[in-house]
Amino acid sequence: MSKIVDGLLYSESHEWVRIDGNIAIIGVSDFAQAEMGDITYVDMPSEGDELTKGEDFGALESVKASSELYAPVSGKVVACNKQVEDSPELINEDPYGSWIIKVEMSDSSELDSLLDSVSYEKIAA
Amino acid sequence: MTDDLKQTCLHNSHIELGAKMSPFAGFDMPIQYSGIIDEHNSVRNEVGVFDVSHMGEIFISGPDALKFVNHIFTNDVSVLQEGGILYGMMCYPDGGVVDDLLVYREFEADHFLLVVNASNIDKDYLWIREHSDGFNVVIDNQSDRWGQIAVQGPESEQTVVDLLGIEEVRDLSFYTFLDAEDEEGGRVIVSRTGYTGEDGFEIYASNANIEAMWRELVGDGVKPCGLGCRDTLRFEAGLPLYGDELSEEISPLMAGLGMFCKLDKEEFIGKEALETQKVCGVQKKLVGIELDDNAIPRAGYPVELEDGRQVGVVTTGYHSISLDRSLCFALVDSSFAALGTVLFVRIRKRVFGGKVIKKRFYQTNYKK
Structure with missing residues (x-):
């Protein structure tokens, strides 16, 4: 059973979002990291990149496969987690403590289409 | 499914x-x-x-067993002692590979065991039977x-x-x-x-x-x-996987496995084609590439020159666990296969530089 944290929003592609004012802090769920296995590389976007909800902004690579990351919201990348880029295994160890990017949202109404922890539990079982 | x-x-x-x-x-x-x-x-x-x-186990026995195995196998089993094993391929007449396999020479005269890839058992068994006309052998698929x-x-x-x-x-x-x-x-x-x-x-x-x-x-x-x-x-360890580094299109010589093809043998299926490849050279060669970045090259990714011209494709790639470097095998135009050649791998939206190195990335530890 994968761990799901209350108070976060989730996408169907298994990213989580923590809201901090107008900033969306984005990572991947425990379900996603468990599915991937040992994560060995994070293909990060650059700060300043403009993301469109639903489009890929980077990728996680495990030993065996790569898995695209999809933007749960639109906006500008304002920070990339250097620590996670240097030590991708942090995502396996603590998926909810290891954010990947921070995005300045251009349309916070997009959050309405994300899932809460109860709804997400149904697809991440 | x-x-x-x-x-x-x-x-x-x-x-x-x-x-x-x-x-x-x-x-x-x-x-x-x-x-x-x-x-x-x-x-x-x-x-x-x-x-x-x-994995598949196909047993071949009978008075013509040695001659027959040598007919379908690129390596030379006549030099094999009882209790010995040889690695090699079965080839098509055009030099493409049916499968790569191990041949065990059993302790009983005229008995051989062929160990073949799981994905190819049915194809191999059919191939072996189809080419046994005129040989006095028993072919037994015991997989x-x-x-x-x-x-x-x-x-x-x-x-x-x-x-x-x-x-x-x-x-x-x-x-x-x-x-x-x-x-x-x-x-x-x-x-x-x-x-x-x-x-x-x-x-x-x-x-x-x-x-x-x-x-x-x-x-x-x-x-x-x-x-x-x-x-x-x-x-x-630089070992090929059938389907990735060897196939109907990728011959043993293209894969750098010429040492397992005994062209001085009297005959075997594919010999003429492999001889021609040896004399004239092959158009593509399998190489090892070490990338300068930690990005991971995966099978199917394009291999390019600095100007963006595609000269090959990745067949297998990993961020090597034992060596902590991003490495791949790639099939490239032979003109760009020399050790030290600078090549680029396109990974999603970006291009990463690297150079050709020996395919045996890891120093193997076999007991001789």
């Missing part, structure tokens, strides 16, 4: 061990148990055991009756001696085998072979006996290892 998948004799054990299962070559196979990195490191540093029961495990790693000899009680393996040199018997008098074959770049053994026996050995080993703490790390290990 899952209903059509075959199961090995160890399937129940994989489920009990909580393995992540996935279809491979028509079988429902374990990809990993504790994790690919952990399993990989166990084999490099200690010992691990693999279920390779999906379903044999289980197989591979015990691999620097502690594998001690493990096989201590836990399976097969003391004689101490005397086996690389690429030789011995015959033993289980308690019911069933045949057990133990060879000093593997697919990891480490010392190790492959053990063939009845499905029931293989299950007993597997449970003994795993029960005593030998780490079960899945196909995930089997691939990372063989890759680092």
Whole structure:
């Protein structure tokens, strides 16, 4: 059973979002990291990149496969987690403590289409 | 889909061990148990055991057995002693590869065992039968009756001696085998072979006996290892996988495996084509590439020159677990295959530079 944290929003592609004012802090769920296995590389976007909800902004690579990351919201990348880029295994160890990017949202109404922890539990079982 | 998948004799054990299962070559196979990195490191540093029961065993016997095996096989079995093993390929007349395989020369005259890839068992069996006209041989596909495990790693000899009680393996040199018997008098074959770049053994026996050995080993703490790390290990050791580095389109000479094709043999299927390739050169060659970045090249990614011109394609790639570098095999135009050539791999939206290096990325530790 994968761990799901209350108070976060989730996408169907298994990213989580923590809201901090107008900033969306984005990572991947425990379900996603468990599915991937040992994560060995994070293909990060650059700060300043403009993301469109639903489009890929980077990728996680495990030993065996790569898995695209999809933007749960639109906006500008304002920070990339250097620590996670240097030590991708942090995502396996603590998926909810290891954010990947921070995005300045251009349309916070997009959050309405994300899932809460109860709804997400149904697809991440 | 899952209903059509075959199961090995160890399937129940994989489920009990909580393995992540996935279809491979028509079988429902374990990809990993504790994790690919952990399993990989166990084999490099200690010992691990693999279920390779999906592999095929085809026996060939009869007065013309030696002549026939030499007809379908690129390597020369006439130089093989009883108890010896040779690696090589079966080729099509155009030099493309039907399969790569091991040939065991048995302790009985005119008896050979061919160990073939699981994905190719039916194709190989058909191919072998179709080319046996005029040879007095018996061809017996016993793939379903044999289980197989591979015990691999620097502690594998001690493990096989201590836990399976097969003391004689101490005397086996690389690429030789011995015959033993289980308690019911069933045949057990133990060879000093593997697919990891480490010392190790492959053990063939009845499905029931293989299950007993597997449970003994795993029960005593030998780490079960899945196909995930089997691939990372063989890759680092520079070993090809049929379908990726060898195929109908990729000949042994293109893959750099000319040493396993004895062109001085009187004849074998594909000999003329391989001779032509040797004289005229091949258009594409398999190379190793080391990237300057940690981005991971995957099968199918384009290999380019600095100006963006595509000159090849990645066949297998990983961030190497033992070497901590991003490496790949790639099939490239022969003009760009020399060691040191600077090449680029396109990974998603970006391009990463690297250079051609030897395919044997990892220093293998075989017992000679």
